[in-house]
Amino acid sequence: MILETERLQFVAMNAIYIPSLLNMYNDAQTMKYIPNNLVRWTEADLMEKWAAHVKNNGTGMGIYALIQRETGDFIGQAGVYNSFDNPKDLEIGYILGSRFWNEGYGTEICRGLINYCFCQLDAQHVSSRMYAHNIGSVRVSEKSSMQLVEKTKMDDERYRLTYRITRSTQRA
Known part of the structure; x- marks a missing residue:
């Protein structure tokens, strides 16, 4: 386990989570x-994606399973990525099962990952990217004290937003 929040544990991804994933x-x-x-995802597709991301778990980066502390249930995945080829400038992301939306988990995950990146990985900046129409993730980023720093038009004509927080501006 790399991180624990009030209701969640962030644990190394392994094969027991494949059916839930x-x-x-x-x-x-x-x-x-x-x-x-x-x-439509197959087990082979998922194993390929999973293998590419969990190889970095030893560095503290990669994809982790989100487990409810109280029940032990898998509710999603969260990750820390070196998307900008700079270990001081990290990206976070998560996928939360839809049945767990609107229960505060997104904000708990985002704040936990931000704190983890600053305190454990010594990052200076943490970013999160999402499509502009993903209002839930936009609100989570804003509740987590992240600021909108970029709006990019993608090839599919949708806009991707980049939110960022800097270590020196993080609220305790």
Whole structure:
């Protein structure tokens, strides 16, 4: 486990979560805001994606399973990424099963990851990117004291927003 919040544990992804991940990745509601999403995920697709991301878990970066502390249930995934090729400038992201939306988990995940990046990984900046129409993630970023720093028109004609927080401006 890399991180624990009030209601969640962020644990290393492993094969026992594959059935839950498949269910989540094949839920249209959950995945409607995820770019480059397959229409139908197979176990082989998921294993390929999973292998590419968990290799970095030893560095503290990569994808982690989100487990409810009280029940032990899998509710999603969260990750820390070196998307900008600079270990001081990290990106965070998460996919939360739709049945857990609007319960405060997104904000708990985002704030936990921000704190983890600053305190454990010594990042100076933490960013989060989402499509502009993903109002839930926009609100989560804003509630987590992140500021909008970029709006980019994508090839699919939608806009991607980049929110960022800097270590020196993080609220305790």
